[in-house]
Amino acid sequence: MNAGSFAAFAGAWLLGILLVDALRGPGPRARGDRLLVLSAGLLLGLALSGTLFFGASLLSPRPALAAGAGELALGLMLGWRRWRRPGPVTRPATGRAGSSWLRWLFASLLAQALVVAVVCGWRAYRAEPYGGWDAWAIWNFHARAMGQAGMAWPALLAEPALSWTHPDYPRLVASAVARLWAWGGSEAPAASALVSSALAAGGAGVLLAVAARVRGWTLACAAALALVGTPFFITFAPNQHADLPLASYLLASVGFLLAGTGGAAPLRGSLFLAGLSAGMAGWTKNEGLLFSLLFAVLGGMAVGRRHGRAACGALALGLVAGLAPVTVFKLTLAPGNDLLSAPLGPRLAGVFDAARHRTILAALGRDLAGFGEWRWPPYVALALPFLAWGRRRRLEGTERTVGPLTGLMLAGYYVVYLLSPQDLGWHLNTSLVRLLLQLWPLAILGWVLAVPAVDASEAAPVPTGSVGMPVRTERLLGAGLVLVNLGVALALGTALARQPAAREVALGRGAAAGVTVALGEGWHAPERHDRDRWAWSSGPATLWVYAAQRPGAAVTLRFGLRSSGRRIVTVTQDGTLRWRGEVAGELVRVELPGLSWPGGVLPLAFTTDEPGVAEAPGDGGRVLAFALFNVEVR
Amino acid sequence: MNPFPGRIGQVWPAIALLALAVVVGVNLVATARRVPPPSRLPAPVPADNVRRAERRLAPLRAALDARGVPGRLGYIGDLPAATMGGDTAAMEQYFLAQFALLPRVLETDPARGTWAVLNVLRVPPAERLPEGFTVVEECGPGVMLLRRVAP
Numbered sequence: 001m002n003a004g005s006f007a008a009f010a011g012a013w014l015l016g017i018l019l020v021d022a023l024r025g026p027g028p029r030a031r032g033d034r035l036l037v038l039s040a041g042l043l044l045g046l047a048l049s050g051t052l053f054f055g056a057s058l059l060s061p062r063p064a065l066a067a068g069a070g071e072l073a074l075g076l077m078l079g080w081r082r083w084r085r086p087g088p089v090t091r092p093a094t095g096r097a098g099s100s101w102l103r104w105l106f107a108s109l110l111a112q113a114l115v116v117a118v119v120c121g122w123r124a125y126r127a128e129p130y131g132g133w134d135a136w137a138i139w140n141f142h143a144r145a146m147g148q149a150g151m152a153w154p155a156l157l158a159e160p161a162l163s164w165t166h167p168d169y170p171r172l173v174a175s176a177v178a179r180l181w182a183w184g185g186s187e188a189p190a191a192s193a194l195v196s197s198a199l200a201a202g203g204a205g206v207l208l209a210v211a212a213r214v215r216g217w218t219l220a221c222a223a224a225l226a227l228v229g230t231p232f233f234i235t236f237a238p239n240q241h242a243d244l245p246l247a248s249y250l251l252a253s254v255g256f257l258l259a260g261t262g263g264a265a266p267l268r269g270s271l272f273l274a275g276l277s278a279g280m281a282g283w284t285k286n287e288g289l290l291f292s293l294l295f296a297v298l299g300g301m302a303v304g305r306r307h308g309r310a311a312c313g314a315l316a317l318g319l320v321a322g323l324a325p326v327t328v329f330k331l332t333l334a335p336g337n338d339l340l341s342a343p344l345g346p347r348l349a350g351v352f353d354a355a356r357h358r359t360i361l362a363a364l365g366r367d368l369a370g371f372g373e374w375r376w377p378p379y380v381a382l383a384l385p386f387l388a389w390g391r392r393r394r395l396e397g398t399e400r401t402v403g404p405l406t407g408l409m410l411a412g413y414y415v416v417y418l419l420s421p422q423d424l425g426w427h428l429n430t431s432l433v434r435l436l437l438q439l440w441p442l443a444i445l446g447w448v449l450a451v452p453a454v455d456a457s458e459a460a461p462v463p464t465g466s467v468g469m470p471v472r473t474e475r476l477l478g479a480g481l482v483l484v485n486l487g488v489a490l491a492l493g494t495a496l497a498r499q500p501a502a503r504e505v506a507l508g509r510g511a512a513a514g515v516t517v518a519l520g521e522g523w524h525a526p527e528r529h530d531r532d533r534w535a536w537s538s539g540p541a542t543l544w545v546y547a548a549q550r551p552g553a554a555v556t557l558r559f560g561l562r563s564s565g566r567r568i569v570t571v572t573q574d575g576t577l578r579w580r581g582e583v584a585g586e587l588v589r590v591e592l593p594g595l596s597w598p599g600g601v602l603p604l605a606f607t608t609d610e611p612g613v614a615e616a617p618g619d620g621g622r623v624l625a626f627a628l629f630n631v632e633v634r
Numbered sequence: 635m636n637p638f639p640g641r642i643g644q645v646w647p648a649i650a651l652l653a654l655a656v657v658v659g660v661n662l663v664a665t666a667r668r669v670p671p672p673s674r675l676p677a678p679v680p681a682d683n684v685r686r687a688e689r690r691l692a693p694l695r696a697a698l699d700a701r702g703v704p705g706r707l708g709y710i711g712d713l714p715a716a717t718m719g720g721d722t723a724a725m726e727q728y729f730l731a732q733f734a735l736l737p738r739v740l741e742t743d744p745a746r747g748t749w750a751v752l753n754v755l756r757v758p759p760a761e762r763l764p765e766g767f768t769v770v771e772e773c774g775p776g777v778m779l780l781r782r783v784a785p
Binding site: 124129133152161219231385452496504544601 | 729
């Protein structure tokens with residue numbers, strides 16, 4: 001990924017910030033406002049710039065330039081509007097808050113969780129730079145087609161031989177990726193991973209901002225923690241699918257809806273942005289079209305009932321604008337959808353098929369428990385605060401739409417499975433966890449809206465400055481927490497940096513820093529129990545000692561060997577004997593001093609005089625010769 | 635009914651949130667252990683399938699460009715088109731080849747066109763050479779550019 005891609009990304013973000021800041025309305029400044037502008041700006045900026053690129057790719061052989069001109073014009077227009085608009089009203093501070101230590105604690109925990117999440121996300125990206133199967137077979141495939149076929153890409157993707165790439169799928173993500181690739185002049189997977197990660201991070205930011213606005217920072221940080229503490233969210237964020245981007249647009253729709261209706265008078269700009277985000281959900285994935293419909297009905301009813309037709313009109317206008325690209329795409333370019341184009345008659349029979357209901361419900365039960373790939377599912381912890389039932393919060397106005405929206409989306413997915421022409425088991429196994437992940441952030445928002453307050457000062461949406469401990473105390477507390485966090489982040493960073501890769505068994509320290517010992521051929525996957533780490537060989541095996549550069553200085557390798565029966569094990573380096581001895585059930589300590597090589601990989605060959613013995617099939621059926629224990633390099 | 639009235643009821647949500655933080659911590663630690671860092675050793679072959687396919691098919695792509703082969707080609711993989719659909723590995727190999735060779739379109743029925751690509755990993759190339767085609771260029775192990783010589 002190069003400067004061109006970075007500039008294109010930054011340009012998109014700036015455009016989104018201008019869009020949100022110019023349109024959100026001049027209401028009083030509330031908690032999380034800036035974060036909402038930044039996060040939603042990221043989401044809408046990538047959507048808007050990608051959509052302009054999509055349009056330009058149909059009309060111009062050089063879509064990046066044509067779309068860039070459009071972005072510039074739009075940016076200037078929004079900047080002018082922003083400059084002309086009066087700034088948000090900041091209400092004066094009026095009182096003191098109760099304890100805010102919990103807020104600082106959760107902010108710290110969130111910061112630390114983000115460090116781990118970013119590192120794990122980076123690792124997931126490195127393992128699959130082009131993302132998982134659907135990422136390269138659908139989303140990046142479409143982006144690559146847009147870039148390589150020029151204006152003829154619609155004809156290319158309409159080829160019957162490419163029907164497996166689902167050419168009817170909406171193009172927001174593919175367009176955003178193709179735009180970065182076009183500006184960068186190369187199809188760097190880092191650019192598509194950046195788009196993917198940014199669209200997920202933007203959603204997390206919107207969740208934090210909206211929850212802070214409505215419930216205060218403590219609960220907002222707890223909600224963000226629940227999301228960032230979902231392993232599937234972390235590893236899927238850079239995986240270049242469209243599910244998390246969709247989840248983010250769902251959140252942004254509801255977030256702007258709450259922001260636009262939280263005060264006495266509706267903010268039409270925010271409602272327009274709510275509609276626009278809902279439309280962009282439909283431009284992200286077909287499931288988003290269902291959301292757009294539900295949002296139009298439920299959101300429209302909630303807004304219309306309390307704030308009248310003008311507010312409802314702003315919401316509808318945004319929705320129409322957001323749905324315009326996908327409408328044009330579906331009506332003029334997209335072939336039929338595989339789920340909808342099959343004859344409906346036979347599929348309707350599925351509605352009355354009890355076995356299909358049972359299969360879907362069983363999969364739903366299984367995946368609800370585990371879709372997040374948690375070690376400990378968070379449901380009980382999320383339910384615990386509600387034991388203080390008397391302090392639960394009653395939802396007001398448009399907040400009441402979050403639960404029905406989530407529930408009806410889930411019901412919609414249920415019906416789609418029921419009517420699916422695909423093999424039902426395969427369809428459920430390959431998609432249900434992703435669909436649940438789409439709704440998870442919205443469900444967390446629903447949770448944070450209803451959960452009992454932890455701090456009376458943050459129980460209601462209030463402008464910045466109206467609550468809080470004395471400024472000096474707060475600054476001291478903040479500085480202390482920053483120091484503590486830096487320390488914890490340093491410790492976390494060190495621990496993560498010292499973590500071995502999948503087949504690495506030892507990392508050098510001190511004078512041996514930079515030396516890595518890894519399993520080569522002939523070893524089964526490493527195992528561990530308590531402090532012991534070992535790997536079984538199936539017979540002859542190679543251990544790699546690696547350092548990028550190692551001129552002169554020798555290292556010592558220590559490890560243990562054991563075997564299920566008596567055997568002689570020999571270790572050689574470039575044909576030279578380094579160790580030979582009898583190995584049996586008791587651990588034999590081995591030390592190989594004076595290993596020296598100029599750099600690169602030093603292979604150590606392990607051989608034995610007896611063949612490996614097969615495990616019982618119930619234990620895995622592996623062939624086991626000898627095991628290498630607790631390798632150390634000094 | 636409220637099981638925690640009074641003062642306990644007031645602090646209970648905070649205690650519950652701390653429990654949530656513990657759960658999140660456990661999940662994050664488990665994630666860090668489950669998702670190891672990339673190997674520090676330079677890999678001779680990329681670990682991910684897409685990069686491997688791109689590298690493997692790069693000479694073929696260059697050959698197609700050099701000969702100006704038009705947009706549609708036949709595709710011959712490890713398995714015949716009729717049985718390929720039931721084999722995930724064969725389908726993945728086909729999809730990856732299509733991803734790597736865009737904007738050309740690979741059709742699993744080579745009978746339709748003049749040009750074809752042969753991309754085999756599990757069987758000797760000779761086993762899958764279709765009748766009426768000749769090898770124009772060998773582009774690496776198991777990868778060939780073919781041209782029809784007889785109808």
